[in-house]
Amino acid sequence: MSNEKFLSAQIKRRTLLQSMAAVGAAAGASTLGLNRAFAQEPEKPAEIIVRAWGGSWVDALKAGVSDSFTKATGIAVRHDLTEDNEIQPKVWAAVAQKRVPPIHINWDTTTNATKSALRGVTEDLSDLPNLKNTTELSKPVGLDGYPIVNTYGYVYVLAFRPEAFPNGAPKSWKDLLDPKLKGRIALYNDGIGFHFPAQVAGGGKLEDIPGNMQPAWDFITKIKAQQPLLGEDPDFTTWFQRGEIDAACTISTNAREAKKNGISIDWVVPEEGAKFDTDGLWIPKGLPENELYWAKQYINHALTKEAQQVWLDGLGLPGVVPGLTPPADLVGDPSYPTTDEDFKHLIRISTKVQVENESQWFAKFKEIMQG
């Protein structure tokens, strides 16, 4: 196999990330230094624990935010790869039982984070100095203050292997119904990202969400007949790399990671649109005062332009600080929306609707897929 190519690609990327991290660290140190002048610095913990997604996600966070944070403060950062859904009840239980929560910072989907905010387990982050430099995307919708800070947006694209589509890129989500793709497509195991485009592809209207989602369920039932694989973020990268699948509804980051590893892969926003959403960072209640302070510093640091630039270059996603340079391979890419024109093709559903209904959608999706 083209192992050499794959290796050198990886090395190049690593060194690139490292050199950029160094730049970020220098800049980050100065912003942190500024805060020091105002607040008396509480005692530093030996480490802070950040829950993160595995694979390229954690690599990017480490290169962009954690390494430079450690460099500036001397506090080690440990990345915990417990799944986001699994950490949630554990954090909730810890807060309910007045224990110290298992993590300092949760890197979470905005919908899940909002659930935690509604439950009252999040610390308010309104006083982070760097918030004033951010775009409105960073502000969570429908919540008081900043129980969460959104840090970037992303698109659930249709990723595919060009060899499997000799007649050109797929134009519609309906192209996944092609019989020759049977057993060769993949979705998230709770269907996240797929419910809304499925609603359109099934002939329904986005305005009917959440009242009437029958078109979405009908379309998903058709997809079920195609025997999709169901997984989580890193699974998509692995499956593309091992030739298990030809197409997937996934966040562009996972497809881009396989591409970086030398796999021929591309992605589109089909005509029905694709779901746009945000992820954020939040801090659970119950941390000792000094650890809370440093956890806040971490998030504040994640909002610096330098940290965002490196972190989001790794992820290939648009951030919440103005003036970031898009990665060269993503200029004009539909998975990296920057202009109003870009956003026209993307589906955005209010956080409130998602928070109230998402578990039911997940359950319904599971029901169809397990049937």
Next chain:
Amino acid sequence: MTGSLSKSIVIWTFVAASLVMLSAPTIVVLGASFTAGNMITFPPEGLSLKWYAAISQASGLRQAFFRSLYVATICTLIAIPVGTLAGIALAKYRVRFGRTIQVYLLLPFTIPLIGSGIGMMLAFGNAGLAGQLWPLGVACAVINLPFMIWAVTASASNLSPDLELAAANCGAPPLQRFLYITLPAVMPGVITGSLLMFILALNEFLVSLLLVDARNVTLPVQIYNSIRSIITPDLAAISVVFIACAAIAIAVLDRLVGLDVFLKSK
């Protein structure tokens, strides 16, 4: 004679298939851990120890391994006295409600592991014990206790009431009779049982998954989390650590008790 030949063929076919099923994953993981490439492939692309070097550097994996050892130690330390006493009591005495007690002591086996795990997760959580490591040791002792009791009762066939009576006749008081007669008789069972307990706790996955916290994951959970992430050969290398532990345990067991103990009819 032909009957015996066809019998051998049939039996050996099944046994060969079983051997492949039992051994293939072990061999493949062993092989993959020595790869020089960056992806898991079998046969490996060139030989190297680089992934072992990588895991020896990874403090996360090392800490997870030590945590697993700690859990297994606590589990074994609890199980030895508890299981030995219970096993001797069941084997030596006619206990009233013996059947009920047996059914009760088999609960860890009859309650599905996920049920036990969830129950202990809720119970320990409400008791404010969650987030610590030692309750996991207790939990492992609970769910595997039947193994310890079985091992002890199985070797209780060596227990001869006559021997104890003789000792009593010679004036040995009860504690001495227990320490010098009863206990040595069931010793093979205790050794077998404690090794089983140790290894099972070292490998315990599901209950660990439910009871651990991000701050203290054990090795099987760490491996599971990594399988869900990108699969790289360092996972194979760390799995080999498990294989090595298993091999050592088997060697010890064979040395001290003899593996044949498992073939004994009860």
Next chain:
Amino acid sequence: MRPSRAAYPMRWRVMDSLERIAGLLWPRSFSAGLPYLMLLPALLLVGVLVWGLVEIGDSSLRTLDTSTFLMSENYTLANYQRALNERFFTTVAGRSLMGSLIVTVITLVFAFPYSYLMVRTPSSALRKFLLVALFLPFFIGQVVRAYGWLIILGNQGMVNEALGLVGVSPIRLLYNYPAVLFGLVQYMLPFAVLMLAPAMTAIPAELESAASSLGANWISTFRHIVLPLSKPGLVGAGLVVFTLSLTDFAIPAILGGGSQDFIANAIYDQFFRTSDQGMGATLSLLLVAVGSILVGLVFMVFGAGTLAMGGDRK
């Protein structure tokens, strides 16, 4: 008469005082209670499980409020209604029950000749080899083993590479129902053999020779002698394999590709994906009930087989 001191060593004196303490704490007249005292720690330890079951029972009666994501204060049976009526849960339960039944049968079919050969072989080297081959995977744990199968059966795995050499294009061997069943069979095999072997040891080899000297071929010897006499082992092995497969989590999770959930996965999802602790607890309790009823029935009909712990086993 000084030497008496030396003649009565320290150890004896320690033992004497220990005896006295034991006698004080537990006078002879209590001796009928001794076995219960010895059982007490085990009873307490297993009590942790009972405590857990009570907690599960409590949670199962509360529902999730999706506006605050807290569990309701008052008790209701709504979760049980949902569990019994929603098709998803019955589908998953059906798949798990059917799957464990198939796994049990296949595992016993493989375990039977394995234990037979292991018990009957005259070569002690072969016996040791078979035992080691059994214990190594048993001690390695299912996560690592499932991981091995991912490498072997993947689209670019060994089996497909081998098929590719003879010109067969890659076929999907992973992430489907058969893959999960296969994974369970290989995981359960050591358990089954270890439960079967003692029962087979108990069958006198002379019985078999007698049967064959009377003209029975090996198949009828197996059918009329070995099979019936290994019943305690078959019951024990069958029970263990069935309950462990019914409630397994890791194999369906790793080899199932997300669409082959067993009950344990559904329970896990309720707790950790939907955050609906009440529903998860309900499913756990139902699973405990189904499992216990099954085990109870088998115990009543066949006895505990090789699962019995000393005492009155039969």
